[in-house]
Amino acid sequence: MSAPGRSAPPTLALVNVSKSFGAVRALQGVTLELHAGEVHALAGENGAGKSTVVKTFAGVHRPDAGEVRVDGEPVAFNSPADAQAAGVAVIYQEPTLFPDLSVAENIFMGRQPRGALGRIDRRAMHAETARLFERLGVALDPQQPARGLSIADQQVVEIAKAISRDARVLIMDEPTAALTGQEVARLFAVTRSLQESGCAVLFISHRLEEIFEICRRVTTLRDGTYVGTDMVADITPDDLVRRMVGRDLDALYPKQDVTPGEVALKVSRLTREGAFTDVSFEVRRGEIVALAGLVGAGRSEVARAVFGVDRWDA
Structure with missing residues (x-):
């Protein structure tokens, strides 16, 4: 560097x-x-x-x-x-x-290249987008919709x-x-x-x-x-x-040895069409259970359904 x-x-x-x-x-x-x-x-x-x-x-x-x-x-x-x-x-x-626009249209939104008659020059826009991706070293299709x-x-x-x-x-x-x-x-x-x-x-x-x-x-x-x-x-x-x-963190959150108690919450095969499918887990008294996943994996949607904010299908 x-x-x-x-x-x-x-x-x-x-x-x-x-x-x-x-x-x-x-x-x-x-x-x-x-x-x-x-x-x-x-x-x-x-x-x-x-x-x-x-x-x-x-x-x-x-x-x-x-x-x-x-x-x-x-x-x-x-x-x-x-x-x-x-x-x-x-x-x-x-x-x-903008999910319904192409990659190139998103990049040049509001400042699209124009042709002689004032129309959007899509060929020039796609070519310039391809050059940008080549400069960045990535392979993306300029005409691909942003959705997905x-x-x-x-x-x-x-x-x-x-x-x-x-x-x-x-x-x-x-x-x-x-x-x-x-x-x-x-x-x-x-x-x-x-x-x-x-x-x-x-x-x-x-x-x-x-x-x-x-x-x-x-x-x-x-x-x-x-x-x-x-x-x-x-x-x-x-x-x-x-x-x-502003301080040392050697023992900020020390691991505690706790024997979990009875099940306080049980979720079995919870499903909501388009959001999550067949989710099952248990939470026992005295324990911390993590719900992990990337953005869009459905963690928030599961939590909202369990809490009763959103309805589930099965």
């Missing part, structure tokens, strides 16, 4: 930024610099202020104090459109594509859309939460190609091993305050956790 030069100012930065919502202080004195050609991690517990940082970069929130800077110059993002015009793109955990794409493929489409808008900064907010190991590896390959092309990448993840694999520096927040920025090579996962929570 090549180190970006430090002679140029950061492509995008927060400088001593504070932001409050009523009596809640979401950010206090946060400084974060994103340099071209670097993947920079933002770490912190839930509620540490990461989402507020993302929304400030994206033009959703304006800081109460401090500055947002582009290429070292103060800017005022009054809307997400202002941030996009400055080359900032955000890839969220769950992309929001995996979360990983939808994220690639969102990244291609950002590149087509000449994005200089890509913010990835929990992009791997719903991905398999193979999909994560592909996303990291795409991220490295963006890095090599000079894009500045902000990477947010609760999976510390991913931060240590893909990122060069990491900035840590705790309770909305700036803790520090470290070279990833100079710290350990334990160091990073200590920065995030």
Whole structure:
């Protein structure tokens, strides 16, 4: 991983930024610099202020104090459109594509190439989409409908859309939460190609091993305050956790030896057409049972049915 030069100012930065919502202080004195050609991690517990940082970069929130800077110059993002015009793109955990449009139509929505008579030039749109995917090193059909794409493929489409808008900064907010190991590896390959092309990448993840694999520096927040920025090579996962929570976590959640009691809840062959099929499990008194799966696997739907929010078919 090549180190970006430090002679140029950061492509995008927060400088001593504070932001409050009523009596809640979401950010206090946060400084974060994103340099071209670097993947920079933002770490912190839930509620540490990461989402507020993302929304400030994206033009959703304006800081109460401090500055947002582009290429070292103060800017005022009054809307997400202002941030996009400055080359900032955000890839969220769950992309929001138009399901009934093709991949190419999603990428060029609102700015489709036009022919001589003002009609949409679909051939040019498909060709440019293919070039974007070739640059990213992925094989997707530009004419494929977005409906039915995996979360990983939808994220690639969102990244291609950002590149087509000449994005200089890509913010990835929990992009791997719903991905398999193979999909994560592909996303990291795409991220490295963006890095090599000079894009500045902000990477947010609760999976510390991913931060240590893909990122060069990491900035840590705790309770909305700036803790520090470290070279990833100079710290350990334990160091990073200590920065995030402010203490050692040797025995935060010690494993308890408990003998489960009688069955408190039994679910047998629960089925809801189109959501989940033949789900069975038991929960005994004194035990914790995990319900695991990727986004879209049906976990929430099962929980809603068991709780009585949604009806089931069998």
